[in-house]
Amino acid sequence: MTNMTQARRMGQCILLLDNTLVSFGFYLAFPLISSHFVGQLHWPALWVGCALGGRQFCQQGLSWLGGGLADRFGAKPAILSGLVLRAASFALLAHAENIGALLASCLLAGVGGALFEPARGALLARLLPPSRRERFFAWLMTTENLSAAGGAWAGSLLLDWGFY
Structure with a gap:
């Protein structure tokens, strides 16, 4: 195996691990967010749900911009x-005392995701030979979904420990 092939394989493994950890950590926070803001602070679930939905809308809606910046x-x-940006959003989320701060942290998380998600896909397309792309992206999506489910499950186990 050539050095270039080894470097590409290492890059693929790092991106797979990164994606798994990001997904696990992100979905680990969801039960804690819901429990804290709705259950402990007694904020309306509609507000919290709209803030979380705003993150998704922002991330998906700005992915074109993140992809363009990655190209540039x-x-x-x-x-x-x-x-x-995603880490900063979680730091802001930890200290959110009103719905504006919650919404700002969620939107910042969405912008962060809009930056790293399309860039990761583009980088993987460059690192993978065409013959391996389909199989690798299948692995990527499988590990992402498993880590999302595992993260939410782990987050639910942490509910008794508190939000902070």
Whole structure:
């Protein structure tokens, strides 16, 4: 195996692991968010649901922008910027004391996702030979869905420990 092939395989493994951990960690927070804001702070579930839905809408709606920025500046800066924004959004979420702060943190999380998600796909397309793309993307989506389910399950186990 050549050094280039080894480097590509390592990059594929790193992106697969990154995607799994990001998905697991993100969905781990959902039960905690719902429990904290609706159950403990007694905010209307509609508000919390709209904020979480706003994150999804923002992420999917701005993916074209994230993909364009990744094309212009490279996938790695877009992925790193997106992950930093997602981390900042969780820090803001931890201290949200009103619906505006919750919505801002959710929208910031959506912008972060819009940066790293399309950049990751583009980087994988470059790292994978055409003969392996279909199988690898199937693995990627499988691990993403399993880690999302596992993250939500783990988050539900953490409910007794509190939001912070």
